[in-house]
Amino acid sequence: MRLKVLYDNEARGDLESDWGFSCLIEEGGRKLLFDTGASDSILARNMEKLGITREEIEVIALSHEHWDHIGGLNAVLHPEVVVYVPASFTVATRKKLKRRVAELKEVSGPADMIPGVHTTGELGAGIKEQSLVLDTQIGEMVLTGCAHPGLDVIMDAARIFGDIGGVMGGFHGFDRLELLNGLKKIIPCHCTVHKTRIMERYPEAAVKCAAGEEIVI
């Protein structure tokens, strides 16, 4: 499985950084995009520099309905794409999406998206959010947007798919760092408040997140 960060608060090389998150997952010749960042023009330029076209994206999964995760949709929507959103998305957004994609799937509970990629289902009492759970060589890799429900809650939900080997994405204010002990990959991105502490505490497992970063697991 190959993960390519397309949009992040930090960037590498000639890619642009901006507040937001987007990550492309490639598995068995299939491509799923998780979140779209905040700006369609920045996402489009980063994709162009990485040689990615919107038509190759078969599935888009949106973690939650915040602008820094759905703002780039115009750069990636196309008539053949299937889009997964938490069932709690507003009617207005769901209507808009339905007109422009092949199929809109509304997620409540845990489900499979493409082979090797699952969703936790929507979690959280306030801001509802879905996270992805990826079957990798190190076990299940949890991929979060902002982790508003709490990374601990998300990790608990992800365990129905298997033992967790890694976490990646925006971890927000998550500070129960001891829960990350023993993980083989820890990739704090986007809105993670305690990024520096995490990088210092897990020098072997931690990987610096940035647009342009590619992780093969």
Ligand SMILES: [Zn+2]
């Ligand atoms: Zn958010």
Ligand SMILES: [Zn+2]
């Ligand atoms: Zn965010």
